Amino acid sequence: MGRFVIGSAWPYVQTVPHLGNLIGSVLSADVYARYLRLRGHKVVFVSGSDMHGTPIEVEAIQLGVDPAEYASKMHQMVAELFRRWNISFDLYTHTHSETHIKFAQDFFLKIYENGYIFTKEEEVPYCPRDKIYLPDRFIIGKCPYCGYERARGDQCENCGRLLDPKQLVEPRCAICGSKPEWRTTRHWYLDLRKLEDRIRRYVEENPHLPQNAKEMSLGMLKEGLRPRAITRDNRWGIPAPFPGAEGKTIYVWFEAVLGYISAVIEHFRRLGREEEWAQFWKNPEARVVFFVGKDNIPFHVIILPALLLANGGSYTMPTTTASTEYLLYEGDKFSKSRRWGIWIDEALQLLPPDYWRFVLVYIRPENRDTNFTWSVALEIINKVMNDDVGNYVNRVLSFIKSRMGGVVPPPGRPAPEDENFIARVTELFKKAERHYDAIELKDALHALVEMAREGNRYLNTRAPWDLVKTDVEAAQAVLHRAYWSLKMLAVGLAPVAPDGAYQLWRMMGESAELRWDEAYKPPKPGAALGEVRPLFRKITEAEVKTLLQKLEELRSQKAARKFPWEQVIL
Missing domain, CATH: 2.170.220.10 (Methionyl-trna Synthetase; domain 2)
Structure with missing residues (x-):
C-alpha cells in the first residue's frame, strides 16, 4: 500500500471557519483521508492553525491582549470544533510551535544560501x-x-x-x-x-x-x-x-505552507519515531495531496512547489491540489460582517455532524460555485438520507430481525434477478471507489446513494414479505443479497458519515473491522444482528424555522461577548 500526506488548508484563527471553508478544505481532506485508511494505505493527515500575521496582531492590540494569547486561545477553540466535527487529523497543530518555527527558519536560510x-x-x-x-x-x-x-x-x-x-x-x-x-x-x-521554467513543467x-x-x-x-x-x-x-x-x-503565507512538512515531523516526533517523517516527505513514491478553496491555489500550486525546488532538499513534490470552487449561502458569499452564512460552531448547535457532512459532500462545489440553501439541505436530509438510505437500511434489517430470526440468512436459492441485483450494486460500489480515487467526492456519494435506491427498487420488485410465505429459500436469497449491499453501503459511507456508518455496521452485527475489502466479501450466514434503530431522522420546515431562530439567539449571545474566543459556541 502507498504512503500519503493529506493536508488541508490551514485556517487563519482570527475567527472560526464557516461551512464554505470547511467543505473547501478540512472536511474534503477528512473524507479522502478516511477513504485511504479504509483501503489500507499509510496516511498522515495534518493541518493546523495559521497564527501569525498583522490581522491577529492588530486585533489583539485593540483588545489589549498579547497576540500569542489571542492566537493560542483561538487555536484551542478551532481544534476542539474540528474534533466535534469528527475530523480525523493525525495532528492538528499551529504555526507558533517550536518545531514549525525552527523548520521554517532553517528552510528559508537554505533557500537564501542557494x-x-x-x-x-x-x-x-x-x-x-x-x-x-x-x-x-x-x-x-x-x-x-x-x-x-x-x-x-x-x-x-x-x-x-x-x-x-x-x-x-x-x-x-x-x-x-x-x-x-x-x-x-x-x-x-x-x-x-x-x-519559473521548472514550475511551468510541474504544472x-x-x-x-x-x-x-x-x-x-x-x-x-x-x-x-x-x-x-x-x-x-x-x-x-x-x-x-x-x-x-x-x-x-517571514511573510505568513510563505511560512504557513511549510506547515505541511513541519506538522509531519512533529507528528512522528510525538510518537518517538521522528525519522519516519522522511518516508512521507522525502520519498518519490509517496503522494502529497492538498485540499484548498480556489483562492488558495496560487500558494499551493506555485509558491510551495517553488519553495521546495529552491530549497533543493529532495522533498516530495505535491501530487495534486484538490481545489474546490466556492460554496455560497442562500445565493451570496459568506460574510462575517453581514452575519451571512453559518459558522462551524453554530452549525453543531443546529444539527448533528453527520447531517452536515453528508449535505456538504452531496453538494460539494467541485466544478462550479454551489449554493447552500435550507430548502436543498432539507431535501437531502429528508429524501436522500432518510427516504433513500435510511429507509433501505431499516427495511432490510427490520425484515431480517422479524422474519429471519434476527440472523443473517444463508444465500438461499437465488433467481437471475437476485444475481443481477448484486452485480448492479457491486458496479455502483466500484464506481464510488473510482470517484473516491479521483477525489470526486460528491460523485462518490451520489453513486452510493444510487446503491440504496437500487436496493429499494429491488425489494419492491422481489417482495420478500410475500416470498417468505411460499418459498423461504427464495426470500433468503433476496435478504442475503440485500444485506450484502448494506455492507457495501456502510463501508462506502464511512468516509462521509462515520457515525452513521459505524452505527450501521454494529446494527448488522459485523464483527470484522470496517475496512474497504469487507464490502466485497459475502455475508456470513448466522451472524446475529444488533439493535436495529433508525440511522437518521427527518427535519420539518417548522424545525428549520426554529433552528434559524435559535441561530439568531446564539448570535446575540456571541455579540455580547468581548473576546473572539468567548464568542465561540462549544
Missing part, C-alpha cells in the same frame, strides 16, 4: 493615523485586473490574482480607511523568475491537478512570475533568519 533570495529597498504603505506599516492584507483598493473594489494588497479574492500593494487602484488602510503614505524599507525577496506535466488549479496557475505563468517579498515589518510572526533582517518576520 541564491534564490535577494534584498532590495522598496516603498511600502504606512498608515500615519494608526502608525503601522500596512502588510498586504491591511491595505485594500480596486483590483487592476477585474475592478473588484475591496481587493487586498496580496491577492484579489474576486479573481484570485496575486497582487502587490502598489498595483491597487485608490489604495486605503483597511483599518481606518485613510490614504497610506509610502515609506522606504528593505525586504528579502524570493526570485520566482529563476524557478503542465501534472495529470492530477484539477482544471481550475491548472488554468489559474498557467494563467499566472503566462504573465510571468515576479519576485515576491517574503519578509514583513510586523512584529507578530516568525523572525526572519537572514543576515541583516533583524526586526523582520
